[in-house]
Amino acid sequence: MAPTKGRKLTKPERRAQLIGTAKDILRECGADALTLGHLAERAGVSKPIAYEHFGTREGLLIALSQEIEDRHTEKLKEALAGETKQLDTVAGIISSVYIDCAVESGEEWQAISGALRGNADMIATQQQQVDDYVGMIQEALGAFSNVSEDDLRLRCAGLAGAAEAIGRELIRGRTNETAAAANLTALIIDSVND
Template identity: 45%
Template sequence: MSVPPSSTSRLSKAERRQQLLDTARVIVREEGADRLTLGHLAARAGVSKPIVYEHFGTRPGLLIALYKAIDAGQAEAVREALLAAPRELDETATMLADAYMHCYADTSGEWHAVGAALSGSEEMGAVHQELLAIYVSLFVTALEPYSTLPARLLHLCCVGLVGAGEALSAAMVRGEATEKQAAEALAALMRGSVGTV
């Protein structure tokens, strides 16, 4: 990913924010999350520090914005895959697990690195729960047509499936499983968890 145009280009506020987030992602990929500071981001993006502070306020604010941006891209990829989902549980579980794991593989570990940099922060706990709820909702929507479980129990099973997906994606990023192996494991968990009609 190349670094977007510098401040010499006149950008709207939304375009500038996106440019800063794109540059932040490059920093995390190339140098690691520890190097992502507001000052370093300003230097790499070719803007003044006040511009970066105006958009993110603090380093945790920047990390949270980046975490949400990466996650939003992942969730959208899963949604798109669901739109094309076949109508059999086996195929739906495979497609959903493949899309979920591919999103993590595509981030080159950036999502996990930013999440680790935020670990322990009070703000991160709330953000993490908000993002997990999005995935739980996606899983419920995808798996509900095949489930014999009461709605509340299906929801809780999907909470567990998303947790398993996070653990499997972390194992994949650490090199303990391939993307294919992680997706196969998640799909198997899905098929075994929902109770089929």
């Protein structure tokens, strides 16, 4: 994202600009090149502004991870809002949204995750993201399940892990979008049907 000229940006607008610029740097140069100093320079702002928004490089990477997850969550909520009450339709929606998001930001997410491996704040953030995702798919699939709520939660946690693994296979070029979505859909249906 290019530096802005003209009027002063509001704090949310500046943060969005910095996030966009950070994603550009991540795509073009990789996670190692993403520092607050580099971000400030590319965004056309002073270093203190970048530090004010993110605090540390790790804070920036966590904010990027959260932005990706928020986008995914919003897409899934929107897609499920108009869903029919059939398991295969709901499973297909969950799968297609996950695969679309993996295609859209999978490489970025993998770079962010790798750069923060072992970081306590990132671990906590990722766990919260997984818990939120598991809760969403559990709620969406609950009407189709005969198993206890605890068992369904565990199955949905397994599905979240399977979705991530299938997404990695797709990003690595080991499968295509159609096969990835179809197999994730099948896993969802098989997990709910007892």
